[in-house]
Structure formats: structure tokens, C-alpha cells
Amino acid sequence: MHILFLTDNFPPETNAPASRTFEHACEWVKVGHRVTVITCAPNFPKGQIFDGYRNRFWQQEEMAGIRVIRVWSYVTGNEGFVLRTLDFISFMLSGFLAALFVRKPDVIIGTSPQFFTAVAAWAASAVKRKPFVFELRDIWPESIRAVGAMKNRRILGLLEKLEVFLYSRASAVISVTHSFKRNLMARGIDGDKIFVVTNGVDSRRFHPLSKDPTLSQKLGIENCFVAGYIGTHGMAHALDTLLDAAAILMNDPASANIRLLLLGDGAERERLKARAKQLGLRNVIFCASVTKEEVVRYWSVLDLAIIHLRRSDLFTTVIPSKLFECMGMGIPIILGVEGESAEIVRQAGAGITIEPENAKQLADQIRILDKEPCSLQQMSSAGVASAKGFDRVALAQSMLNFIHKVVK
Template sequence: MHILFLTDNFPPESNAPASRTFEHAREWVAAGHRVTVITCAPNFPRGKVYQGYRNKVWQSETMAGIRVVRVWSFMSGNEGFALRTLDFVSFMVSGFFAALFVRKPDVIIGTSPQFFTAVAAWAAAAIKRKPFVFELRDIWPDSIRAVGAMQNSRLFDAIEKLELFLYRRAAAIVSVTHSFKRNLISRGIDGTKIHVVTNGVDLDRFRPIPKDANLEAELNLAGCFVAGYIGTHGMAHGLDTLLDAAVLLQADPRGADVRLLLLGEGARRDALIARSRALDLTNVIFHVAVPRGEVARYWSILDLALIHLRKTDLFTTVIPSKIFECMGMGLPIVLGVRGEAAEIVTGSRAGILVEPENAAELAEAILDLKSQPRVLQEMSSAGRSSSERFDRTFLAGEMLKILQTLPRRR
């Protein structure tokens, strides 16, 4: 089978969509299938082309047996809704035309969170008369409304109609959460074509490893109890709560040796750094994003992983993919997310829950766990054992089964 996959994130970018697509495609190639990925020059999250790449109309490379076609797009970092939308739309157009030149695909997949990529995949599938699969990673545009990034209700309604159109036209929808599936069914989408393949973890890469002593020394963290957030510093993540918790920890004698590490990029990063300086926080360390291959080293120096989203009903349907990396690493989790993500963490006994955007509860949870090394060890072991249910190789196989059941012509 020849699988054509459209995504605007792909390695060497290291965010969750890029990792999921690459790891699934790698497994499909290993199973004997052809995979062509259409993407853009790597530029996430700053909107700047990575070293060694150019923003060209067409360039091609092979990565782990995957044919990767990179097309031109307008690039924007976190410079406002209008520019980001132009970024998305430009890739939609370029990706669509590139897909027309890919010979004999058997199925065409478009992935969200921004569904303009799915529009390109649907259009190409319609012309080529092949099944269109919508991989649903986020209920977009609801997530934009949840963080207040779009106020125009008419525009929102128009985008929502386009969203429903794509769901109805898809031969199959692959959702990353059961909550998303329930949401779509409640809006009239045929539940028989909605399949759930959660995010997962590459257990060969994310496994328990000793603390990286060199990295601890470099960041001046030796002898400290380190709680860390690794990931996008975006509007959805509510990371001001971590700074508010840092204020409380800095004022508490029990928190004298506690440090918070925030690693990553995103729309809120500069503002968070400025606020940390204004609060005179000496217990918070900011670090730029690192290549995907380096992430495990940084996870290794943490005693606790902090995973947090803003307190909104929509985010009860979200499962942050970093949960599975932490479980694979055997890293205890403090989770500020409700809903399906909370069920996974508590069900696996890999961590504890705190109320989203509750800094006092977060600070107290960090101090409480710091004083209970035995509990931390139990969480570590439980998380590692449970991570096997979310092995990326297995999940890639489950998605492949869905693709193989689709008719070759539509």
C-alpha cells in the first residue's frame, strides 16, 4: 500500500505532531508499505527555517525509508492570528498541488490540529478518487476559542462549517482521544467511521536512564529537587501558574532546594521570562527547545514532570502526549489537566492531579512529593509498566489496520 500523508510538522521538528507522524510512518515502512509525507521546510515554533534547509517550492529527501517532500509555505512564528492563518493556508495550497504529483497513492491522510492541512488532503483525495482519512489531533477551531485567540463569531462559524464538512467527507477519522470521538458523534458524525488511536511513546528512546550529571552541572541543578515542564509555551498551557507556584516555593523554607525548569518555545515564552524577572524568581530556569534526540537527557534530570493546561472545559478532552514520554522514562507526573488525561495518569498510578491554574495546590504537591521518595519511586515503576500499553509500534499497527480496511477507490 502507498500511504500519502500531509502534515505541516515533521522532523527535525520535535513537537508532538511531528513525532507521531514520523514514528507511525517509520513503522509502516518497516511493515513493507510505501509512505510519502508532504510537509514544509522545518520552522516550528519560531517560523525560521532550520539550518541546512531552504524554503523552496519543492525539495525531496528520504528519512528512515520515508519519502519526504517539502514545499514552500509562508512562515510565521507566534505573530498573531492573521499571520498564523496565512501560514496554514499557504501550506494548504502548496501541499495540495504537491499531492497531485505523487503517483498512485492508495490512501491520503491529512492531520490537524490546524485543519487546513486536512482540506488539502481531502481535495487531493477527491481528484485522485482515493480514500481521505482525517487524523484528528485537536477539536479545531474550538481550541482557538478556548484560548481567546479569535473573537470574530462569523468567521468562527464559517470555519466550524468547514470542519464538519471534512468530518463528513472523510472515509475514516482517526482520533487521538475517546473524548473527541464522543464530541463528533454528538454533532451528528457517523461513529462507525471514527477510530481512536491515542498518542504514545517510542519506548526505545524514552526509557529510564540515570540522571545526566554533566547536564545537571551545566544548569547548576546538582543537589536540587527539579520539577520541570518540557514542551510548547503557548496560550493553552497556562504556564503563569507555574511562575505563581515558584513564588510560593521561593518563600517557603521547605522549597529552598526546589528548582523549576521550563524548556521549550512558544507564543508566551518571552512574556514568561519577563514576568519571572519582574518577580525576581531565582528558582526558575528557562531553556530553549532542544532537538528531539536530546529531549530524554533533559527529562532524566527531572524529579517531577509538570504537565499543565488552562482551566477550560475543552481541555478535559485533550491528552498531552508528553504524558506517555514521562511514563516511558519512569518520571512521576504532577498533572494539571482534567478529563481523559487525568484518567490515564491516575489509572496507571504514574502521578497525582492538581487543579488547573491553582498555584497553591501545585506548589504544595511539589513539596509533598519531594518529602516522599518512596512514593516517587512507586509512581516511577507504575508509569513505566503502564507505558507498554502506549507503545508507538503497537499503535502504528492499529492505525495501519484501519487504513487497510478502506476501499482503494472512492
């Protein structure tokens, strides 16, 4: 079977969509299928082309047996809705044109979060008369409304009509959460063609590790209790809550050994750094994004992982992919997200849940867990055990089985 996959994120980018697509495609190639990925020059999250790449109309490489075609797109950082939309639309057009020159695919998959990539996949499937599969990673444009990035109701309404059109035209929808499936069914989409393949963890890389002593020394956190957030610093993540919690902890002499580490890039990072400086937060450490290979070292130095999103009904339906990486590495979790992801943490016993955007509750729980090493060890062991149910290899095979059914 020849799988044509359109995505605007792919390694060497390290965000969740890039990792999921790459790891799934690797498994499909291993069992004998052909995979062609159409993507753009790597530039996420800063909007800067990675070293060794150029923003050309067509360039081709092979990665782990995957044929990767990179096409031109309008490259920008996360600098507002209009520029980001130009980025999305440009890749939609160039990705569609590139797909026309890919010979004999059996199925064409387009992935979100934003669905312009899925538009390109649907259009190519219509021309080539092949099944179109929509991989649904985010309810977009509802997520735009949730973070207040755009408030024009007319435009949002048009985008929602396009969204429903894509769901209805897809031969199948592969959703990353059960909540997304329920959302679509409530809007009239046939539940029989919606299949759930959650995010997962590559257990070969994300497994329990001892603290990296060299990195701990470099960061000045030896003998400290470290709670950390690793990931995108965006509007959806409400990371001011972490800074407010840090301020509470800094004013408590009993919490002098606690440090908060924030690693990643995103639209809010520079503002957050400036605010931390303004507040005089000596217990907060900012680290820039690192490679996929390096990130496990930073996970290893954490005593606690913080996963947080803005308080919103929409975000009760998401499952942050870093949740599974934390579980796989045995890092206890403080989860500031309600809904399906909170249920996973509670059932696994891998951490505790707090109310989103509640800085006092976050500070209190960090302070409590600092004094409870036995509880931390129990959460760590429970997380590792539960992560086995979200192994990426098994999930890739599950998705492949469903694609087979669609093709047949």
C-alpha cells in the same frame, strides 16, 4: 499499499505531530508499505527555517525510507491569528498542488491540529478518487475559542462548518482521544467510521535513565529537587501558574532546594521570562528547545514532570503526548489537566492530579513530594509499567490495520 500523508509538522521538528507522524510512517515502511509525506520546510516553533533547508516550492529527501516532499509556505512564528492563518492557507494550497503530482497513492491522510492541511488532503483525494482519512489531533477551531486567540463569532462559525464538512466527507476519522470521538458523534458524525489511536511513546528512546550528571552541573541543579515542564510555551498552557507556584516556594525556607525548569519555545516564552525576572524568581530555570535526541537528557534530570493546560472544557478532551513520554521514562507526574488524561494518570498510578491554574495546589504538591521519595518511586514504577500499553509500534500497527480496511 502507498500512503500519502499531508502534515505541516515533520522532523527535524520535534513537536508531538511531527514525532507521531514520523514514528508511525517508519513502522509502516518497515512492514513493506510505501509512504510519501508532503510537508513544509522545518520552522516550528520559532518561524525560522532550520539550517540545511530552504523555503522552496519543491524539494525532496528520504528519511528512514520515507519519501519526503517539502513545499513552500508562508513562514511565521506564532505571531497572531492572521499571520498564522496565512501560514496554514499557503501550505494548504502548495500541499494540494504537490499531492497532484504524487503517483498512485492508495489513501490520502491529512492531519490536524489546524484543519487546513486536511482540506488539502480532501481536495487531493477528490481529484484522485482515493479514500481520504482525517487524523484528528485537536478540535479546531474550538481550541482557538478556548484560548481567546480569536473572538469573531462569524469567522469561527464558518470555520466550524468547514470542520464538520471535512468530518462528513472523510472515509474515516482517526482520533487521538475517545473524548474527541464522543464529540464528533454528538455532532452527527457516524461513530462507525471513527477509530481511536491514542498518542504513545517510543520505548526505545523514552525509558528510565539515571540523572545526567554533566547536565545537572551545567544547569546548577545538583542536589536540588527539580520539577520541570518540557514543551511548547503557548497560550493554552497557562504557564503563569508555574511561576506563581515558584513564587510561593521561594518564600518558604523549607523549599530552598526546589527548582522549576521550563524547557521549550513558544509565543509566551519571552513574556514568561520577563515576568520571572520581574518577580525575582531565583528558583526558575528557562532552557531553550533542544533536539529530539537531546531532550531525553533533560527529562532525566527531573524528579517531577509538570503537565499543565488552561482550565477549559475543551482541554478535558485532550491527552498531552508528553504524558506517555514521562510514563515511559518513569518520571512521576503532576497533571494540571482534567478529563481523559487525568483518568489515565489516576488509573496508572503514575502521578497526581491538581486543579488547572491552581498555583497554591501545585506548590503544595511539589513540596509534599519533595519529602516523599517512596511515593515518587511507586509512581515511577507504575508509570513504566503502564507505558507498555501505549507503545508507539503497536499503535502504528493498529492505525495501519484501520487504513487497510478503508482502502479495501
